[in-house]
Amino acid sequence: MTSVSWQQAKLLEPSLSALDGFFALPPVRAHALTGGLTNRCWRLVSSDGLEYVWRPTSQICEAFAISRHEEYQVLTAISPLNLGPKAVFVDEQGLLVEWLTGYTPTHSDINIDQILAVAAEIHGYPLTSLTLGTFSYLAKVDHYWYGLNGEFSGTEFEALYRKWRSEPHIDSIPLALCHFDLGSYNLVCGDNEIKVIDWEYAAIADPRLDLALVLQLADVSIEQGVIQYCQARQIEEVTLWLDGVLAWIPRTRMMAMLWYLLAYKLWGDEQYLHSADEFKDLLCMEDHCFENR
Structure with a gap:
């Protein structure tokens, strides 16, 4: 325009x-x-x-x-x-x-080390400076589902929502500030620095949930990505983090599926429904790879 x-x-x-x-x-x-x-x-x-x-x-x-x-x-x-x-x-x-001056990087412009370094910096920010409420996965997915007003009741979408509605049973770690949409499209590169925009979904939560989103958006090996992230933050309990990320992945996919369904309901754009179908199919195809922990 x-x-x-x-x-x-x-x-x-x-x-x-x-x-x-x-x-x-x-x-x-x-x-x-x-x-x-x-x-x-x-x-x-x-x-x-x-x-x-x-x-x-x-x-x-x-x-x-x-x-x-x-x-x-x-x-x-x-x-x-x-x-x-x-x-x-x-x-x-x-x-x-x-307004931040710079350019939005493509996958070829930025590597996973740089993205993970940004994620680590965000997750390491002291929570004493924030008074945000703690993110509730259950409240978020329920909000999306009830916003659909029963439009997809009785479908595979509902079945997957019901299956992955609960939080995973994993060992807890300290909560952290999470961005929740840290894809390359929300980065601005310029003057030898990287800045992050669109903080509208930011919340205090399990950083493994955010890391699960980051690694999927970057389309990299989950295991290798977790190892690199832990190295960046000098975390020794890699297995604890990897188990947590793997447990969150199907739940992030279900949450994204509901997000796109709600976007489709609001805007009527078939592309959103197509994206929701992709997440549904991915969950159905890989469901056997995850235990409902």
């Missing part, structure tokens, strides 16, 4: 009106960003040349249990790490963050 005036932008995205009191002068340019699934965001250029991203609160945020206030809190807390964008302003209408 080409740039539009501030008044035109507010007609297209009424939540932008929340920023009228923030800017001394109206932004000189605004355009909707493409990409992203739950965040239809806007890039803004202020009268003094500073660039921002407006992340609105919407019905989509409610459907996926996203809180812009919690996202603001996370970004503010981790600001000493210089790992994410600076959070500038938040209210009930949305969140304003700084």
Whole structure:
């Protein structure tokens, strides 16, 4: 989408009106960003040349249990790490963050060591600086399922939801800050550094759950990835971590399956249903590889 005036932008995205009191002068340019699934965001250029991203609160945020206030809190807390964008302003209408200059890497631009180093830095952040509630896997998948309003009752989708609804019975480890969407598409490379965007799903949780997501998004060997991660964090109990990651994998797939089903219900895009089917088929095909622990 080409740039539009501030008044035109507010007609297209009424939540932008929340920023009228923030800017001394109206932004000189605004355009909707493409990409992203739950965040239809806007890039803004202020009268003094500073660039921002407006992340609105919407019905989509409610459907996926996203809180812009919690996202603001996370970004503010981790600001000493210089790992994410600076959070500038938040209210009930949305969140304003700084625009990060750089490029989104492809798989060939970035290696798994770099991604795991970022994950390790996030997971190692002290929780004393955060007041977020603890992530509940059960509450999350139930929220997605009930958001479907029975549309897929009696299908294989429901059977898999019921099968993998419980948390795994694994030895506990200290909880950590988790990003929950640490794919290359949420990285920005520039000036010999890597930064992470889109913290809307961030929460305090078992870091093995987040690591399971990271390794699947990177499409690398689970065992080797866990070993490399443990080396990065100087963790000796590799088996404890590997067992945990393997136990979380089918549950992350079920959670992703429900996410795509809900996205399909909300937007009606067949591609989302196709993605949900892919996760369903993957679970059905590999179900014998995992014990329901």
